Amino acid sequence: MSKLEKQFFEIPTLELAETLLGKIFVRILPGNIQLKGRIVETEAYLGEDDEACHAWRGKTKRNQIMYHAPGTLYVYFTYGNHYMLNIVSEPENRAGAVLIRAMEPVEGIRFMEEQRDTRILANLMSGPGKLAKALAIDGKSNGKNIFGEEFFVEDAPAMPESMVGTSVRAGISRSRELPWRKFILDNPYLSKVRLPE
DNA sequence: AGCGTGATCTTT
DNA sequence: AAGATCACGCTG
Numbered sequence: 001m002s003k004l005e006k007q008f009f010e011i012p013t014l015e016l017a018e019t020l021l022g023k024i025f026v027r028i029l030p031g032n033i034q035l036k037g038r039i040v041e042t043e044a045y046l047g048e049d050d051e052a053c054h055a056w057r058g059k060t061k062r063n064q065i066m067y068h069a070p071g072t073l074y075v076y077f078t079y080g081n082h083y084m085l086n087i088v089s090e091p092e093n094r095a096g097a098v099l100i101r102a103m104e105p106v107e108g109i110r111f112m113e114e115q116r117d118t119r120i121l122a123n124l125m126s127g128p129g130k131l132a133k134a135l136a137i138d139g140k141s142n143g144k145n146i147f148g149e150e151f152f153v154e155d156a157p158a159m160p161e162s163m164v165g166t167s168v169r170a171g172i173s174r175s176r177e178l179p180w181r182k183f184i185l186d187n188p189y190l191s192k193v194r195l196p197e
Numbered sequence: 198a199g200c201g202t203g204a205t206c207t208t209t
Numbered sequence: 210a211a212g213a214t215c216a217c218g219c220t221g
Contacts, residue, residue, distance in 0.1 A: 043216070052216070062205060079217050080202025086216085099216055129217045171216055192218090199220090209211075 001154040006147055009070040013089040013096040016070075017044040017182045018164060020087070024154035025103060027135050033111055035135050037103030037125050038156070041183040041190050043169045045086070046096045051174035055095030065143050066095040073151060075132070075142040082129030083138050087146060101128045101170070101181070104189040111136075127191040159184065167193070 001024065009016060020039050027035045045053040045066075054063040054076070065074045066088055074086040074097050090096030103125040105112055112134035113119050125131035132138070144151055165185045168176055170193045183190055 045216070054216085057206090060206075076216090077204060078215055080204075080215095082202095082217050084216060101216085127217070169216070173214085201217105201219090203215105205214090207211105207213080 001156060003147070004153045004155055006069075006071050008153075009087065009089060009146070010091075011089075013044045013046045013098060014180060016087070016089045017042040017098045017180065019158065020098060020100075020153070021164060021182060021184055022156045022159045024106060024156055025100065025135075026152050026154055027137070028150055029136070033108060035108035035111060036106040036154075037131065037135070038106050038189075039100060039102075040104050040187045041100075041102035041181070043099040043101055043182070044089075044096070044180040045099060046090070046180075047094065050178065052169065052172040052176075052178075053095065053097075059095075063095065066097050067093050068143070069145075071146045073141050073144050073146060075137060075139060077139060079129075083132040084128050085132050085135075085137055085141075099128060100131065102126050102183070102189055102191045103131050104187070105134070122188050126189050 023039050025037050048056050055066050069092045070089050072088040074088050085100045086097035088097050105124045112124050116134050125134050165183045166179050167181045169181045
């Protein structure tokens with residue numbers, strides 16, 4: 001399958017969140033360790049009207065990468081433990097990103113099991129913190145792009161509309177009503193969603 | 198259902 | 210300088 005080029009990411013954030021479903025996220029580590037996961041759950045975060053978006057009060061040191069070109073990785077640290085992996089969207093100087101919330105492990109599973117200290121496949125990448133850890137992603141990946149040697153996405157057939165689910169986003173307290181979570185219906189590798197109250 | 202854990206941002 | 214918040218995950 002072919003590598004997705006930069007134009008693939010130059011679409012509105014919500015569309016990108018949906019069209020990324022089913023695609024294969026790839027990381028190549030030194031020693032030719034290939035890690036691959038199929039994206040099964042995403043969320044859109046968009047601009048200054050979305051109060052759950054880090055950029056809703058404007059540019060800061062932490063969120064500045066969100067204003068970069070589409071296809072830049074935005075990785076940040078939270079809850080004293082976890083890194084979150086996002087793919088930047090929207091034209092340069094406007095803030096938007098797609099949070100990758102869950103993947104189905106595809107390749108490099110032994111490596112991921114070691115990173116995560118579990119052998120339960122459905123638990124390896126079923127959450128944003130978990131998948132970053134499985135892929136050994138941390139703050140050093142912040143700002144890299146997704147068309148390179150280290151990180152890229154492989155194409156896969158588009159998801160039929162009938163297989164795509166939509167809901168509100170997980171784990172947020174503001175802008176809770178926006179239905180900006182996208183996922184593959186009935187997929188076994190989805191996150192355990194903590195629905196906002 | 199409760200809590201660890203630490204960076205970031207807001208408020209004083 | 211202090212306090213609140215947090216796009217979570219694990220235990221129990």
